[in-house]
Amino acid sequence: MWRHDDQAATLRRWFRREPPAMHSLYAAGRDWARMTERFMARLVTVSGRALLADEATASVTLPEARGVGRPADLLLVLQTQSPRQRFDLTLRQGWGYLNLKAAAVALPLLDETQRERLFAAFEHHARRYDVVVLFGGGASVADASWWLTSTPRHWLLAEVSGSGWRAALERARELVHLGVDRITLLADGADLREAARFLAHLQRAIVRQTSLPVWQAAPLALLDTFWPAEGVAA
Secondary structure, three states: OOOOHHHHHHHHHOOOOOEEEEEEEEEEOOHHHHHHHHHHHHHHHHHOEEEEEEOOOOOOOOHHHHOOOOOOOOHHHHHOOOOOOOOOOEEEOOEEEEEOOOHHHHHEEEEEEEHHHHOOOOHHHHHOOOEEEEOOOOOOOOOOOOEEEEEEEEEEEEOOOHHHHHHHHHHHHHHOOOOOOEEEEEOOOOOHHHHHHHHHHHHHHHHHOOOEEEEEEHHHHHHHHHOOOOOOOO
């Protein structure tokens, strides 16, 4: 069996070889599912082909939150004869979706052969895209997999609301414990000025209460003004 450090190091090395550019996204707020969809819709306009790989270890998956059944999980590749079977879905919004929930939970329990096969299947899917976003779901990421924590760029997307504020601080605390060294902070709100004020206060609160550096902060509506995020939260 691989040790935790071996697995994390392997993923970190692979995730720094581009393309695709690898990112992690953490959503904070009551309306996290629609907010995540808005993030992906904006992302595809500036990045090209984008995949959301959803591990959601502590919440329902994104499709379930939107009232749709959970798609087939990448873990099923271990039960198939073809290592190149496709599990990603192309959504009408123009981005791809891959369910990793069961795979993320099972990852520490697999033997080396199973783990290598699962990683190979994930890489086979990821190479079809320009950007891959590993998604932590709409709740705690304290039990996040090595997939989520090993990317070079980490985005914390907060709803402009009281629930978004509280959840963002909790996610920031969890990310510190997971070893994430800095984040890019985004706020999703209808009014740009309100979102900017919210961000300024939230950024100070995160740094003061968690000591997690915020590399850059902006309203989600302005994502295209600082993408590509080379060097951001790397």
